[in-house]
Amino acid sequence: AGVARVVPQPGAAAAGAAGGGGGSLAVAAGDKVQHAKWGVGTVVAVKGSGNDTELQIAFPAPVGVKRLLAAFAPLTKL
Numbered sequence: 001a002g003v004a005r006v007v008p009q010p011g012a013a014a015a016g017a018a019g020g021g022g023g024s025l026a027v028a029a030g031d032k033v034q035h036a037k038w039g040v041g042t043v044v045a046v047k048g049s050g051n052d053t054e055l056q057i058a059f060p061a062p063v064g065v066k067r068l069l070a071a072f073a074p075l076t077k078l
Contacts, residue, residue, distance in 0.1 A: 025070045027055065027077055036074035038063045 027033060031043045033055075041059040048054050053070040068075070 025053075025055070025073070025075050025077060027070070027075075032078040033057060034076045034078055035059065038066070040078065041066075 025033070027043050027046060029043055029045055032040060033043060034040055035057070038059045041057040041063075043055055044058050044065065045056040046053065047056075051069075051071040055068050055070050055073065055075075056065060057068060057075075058065045
């Protein structure tokens with residue numbers, strides 16, 4: 001009760017960030033990114049392409065390594 005669910009729209013999170021088509025963020029392993037909640041992280045791996053691009057990003061403790069879909073993650077390339 002009283003809890004709203006926010007559903008991100010493809011491309012909305014990557015607005016203003018350097019990115020490719022479909023709202024996906026154009027990053028490579030070793031790139032630094034800023035996440036809205038977890039702060040600055042380093043891209044460890046990139047798998048897939050387009051809206052199916054999955055990023056593995058290492059954030060400082062206690063967050064650790066996270067797997068995120070580039071099309072939905074609130075990321076900005078640094």
